[in-house]
Amino acid sequence: MTDVLKFGGTSVGSAERILDVARLVRTRGGDPCLVVVSAMAGVTDFLVGLRNSSKDKERAATESKLDELEDRHRATLDGLVLSEGEARSCAVAIDEEMRRCRELSLGISLLEEISPRTSDALLAIGELICSRLVAAALRASGGESVWIDPREILATNASYGAALADEKETAVRVALRVAPHLAAGRTVVTGGFVGAAPDGSTTTLGRGGSDYSAALFGAALHDVGRAVGRIEIWTDVDGILTADPRIVPAARLVPEVSYPEAAELAFFGAKVLHPATIRPAVARGIPVAVRNSFRPECPGTVVRQDAPGNGVRAVAMRRGVTALFVGSPRMLLAHGYAAKVFSVFEKHGVPVDVIATSEVSISITVDEKASLEGVVRDLSEFAEVSLLPHLAVISVVGKGLRSTAGVAVRVFGAVGDVNVVLISQGASDTNVTFVVDGNDAPEALRRLHREFFE
Numbered sequence: 292m293t294d295v296l297k298f299g300g301t302s303v304g305s306a307e308r309i310l311d312v313a314r315l316v317r318t319r320g321g322d323p324c325l326v327v328v329s330a331m332a333g334v335t336d337f338l339v340g341l342r343n344s345s346k347d348k349e350r351a352a353t354e355s356k357l358d359e360l361e362d363r364h365r366a367t368l369d370g371l372v373l374s375e376g377e378a379r380s381c382a383v384a385i386d387e388e389m390r391r392c393r394e395l396s397l398g399i400s401l402l403e404e405i406s407p408r409t410s411d412a413l414l415a416i417g418e419l420i421c422s423r424l425v426a427a428a429l430r431a432s433g434g435e436s437v438w439i440d441p442r443e444i445l446a447t448n449a450s451y452g453a454a455l456a457d458e459k460e461t462a463v464r465v466a467l468r469v470a471p472h473l474a475a476g477r478t479v480v481t482g483g484f485v486g487a488a489p490d491g492s493t494t495t496l497g498r499g500g501s502d503y504s505a506a507l508f509g510a511a512l513h514d515v516g517r518a519v520g521r522i523e524i525w526t527d528v529d530g531i532l533t534a535d536p537r538i539v540p541a542a543r544l545v546p547e548v549s550y551p552e553a554a555e556l557a558f559f560g561a562k563v564l565h566p567a568t569i570r571p572a573v574a575r576g577i578p579v580a581v582r583n584s585f586r587p588e589c590p591g592t593v594v595r596q597d598a599p600g601n602g603v604r605a606v607a608m609r610r611g612v613t614a615l616f617v618g619s620p621r622m623l624l625a626h627g628y629a630a631k632v633f634s635v636f637e638k639h640g641v642p643v644d645v646i647a648t649s650e651v652s653i654s655i656t657v658d659e660k661a662s663l664e665g666v667v668r669d670l671s672e673f674a675e676v677s678l679l680p681h682l683a684v685i686s687v688v689g690k691g692l693r694s695t696a697g698v699a700v701r702v703f704g705a706v707g708d709v710n711v712v713l714i715s716q717g718a719s720d721t722n723v724t725f726v727v728d729g730n731d732a733p734e735a736l737r738r739l740h741r742e743f744f745e
């Protein structure tokens with residue numbers, strides 16, 4: 292039985308934490324695992340800053356960022372106290388990645404432009420370095436382990452920044468490069484988040500994408516005939532909690548959730564799990580567990596096909612949302628109006644989020660980072676359009692919510708005097724979703740939590 296263990300940034304944020312991870316992997320017993328590693332905590336954000344300062348030609352700031360990044364990884368390497376040979380090969384790897392990082396940064400500066408392809412090559416560096424350090428720490432702790440470049444095994448399309456996996460090709464590569472090591476009793480370590488396009492160039496799966504990598508590798512192992520026990524997402528909280536503990540300190544552990552509930556929670560802002568993680572796992576019936584690397588004794592949350600109990604399981608919020616109100620008197624009884632509205636979003640590649648309709652208007656929320664210029668221009672040809680920015684989506688997630696009497700009354704009763712901009716209920720049996728001003732969202736979330744869990 293192979294387990295896939297994914298360690299997030301906070302779990303590998305320092306030399307001490309990497310040594311803890313090595314200990315955790317080595318002492319768990321059983322068959323060798325596939326270990327998927329994120330960049331060290333904060334490194335991907337740092338690379339985003341570096342990319343932007345390179346483009347803006349802030350040379351001094353960029354140089355100091357490059358030095359800081361190199362220093363952080365070198366200091367971590369020193370803290371691992373490896374054998375001379377092991378330390379040397381890690382130092383060479385850091386050198387190579389940092390040289391590449393400097394070249395990319397310079398290229399961006401010269402062109403004053405960030406292509407999605409160059410951006411991915413730069414953002415991947417955190418995972419490429421950190422996963423090598425984890426592999427070395429594992430070997431130093433006495434475990435037999437090999438590092439594999441994620442670009443050799445995770446095949447994706449060329450949608451840089453949010454690449455989609457080619458699951459068939461990934462399975463072929465995993466069969467060839469990963470399975471034989473596992474069969475020979477070696478732990479395999481690779482980087483999350485990073486893959487390769489058909490032409491071999493580096494791609495990334497989008498922010499938080501290491502969870503998705505872990506699920507894809509679990510799926511690939513399953514597809515090539517290895518029994519996969521579960522996918523474990525190791526992070527800095529005890530598991531999936533009833534709310535984000537950073538906003539609701541009283542949040543408590545949810546021991547079991549179903550796939551649909553976990554998918555809704557992830558989609559509606561519970562950052563603890565990347566939304567796409569669930570899909571490859573569900574398709575193959577592989578359970579996903581979320582666990583705390585700071586407290587390995589805690590059993591965490593298990594996400595499986597079905598979870599016992601009905602009712603509200605957790606609440607989540609996602610900031611950074613804009614609402615569009617698309618209204619037209621001509622819409623009354625107009626056939627095909629909704630299709631016409633949505634085709635505009637489709638044409639401009641803007642994914643729609645929460646939708647609510649009335650007889651005279653359609654309200655739609657989208658991610659505020661989406662470029663809306665074209666959408667608004669095209670909609671304005673046949674409708675009146677207004678925008679409301681700085682909103683947040685709040686979602687109450689659980690099983691059987693559509694059929695449970697009184698949920699909506701409790702939700703909106705609890706929210707009280709917070710102004711609700713838009714409501715969507717009943718589209719799925721697993722959530723009640725509404726939209727509020729971004730500034731009101733944390734308070735609304737706390738009130739909901741009090742109502743359902745405290």
Ligand code: ADP
Nearest residue numbers: 299300301526530531532534535537561562563
């Ligand atoms: P990692 O670096 O391990 O990938 P993330 O920062 O991506 O970690 O995700 C873990 C964080 O998700 C937690 O620290 C917590 O603040 C946040 N979070 C949001 N919603 C929830 C929730 N419902 N349960 C647990 N954590 C949550």
Ligand code: ASP
Nearest residue numbers: 329335484498499500501
């Ligand atoms: N390091 C990447 C990020 O910060 C991927 C991940 O951690 O899942 O988004």
Ligand code: MG
Nearest residue numbers: 299499562563
């Ligand atoms: Mg994450």
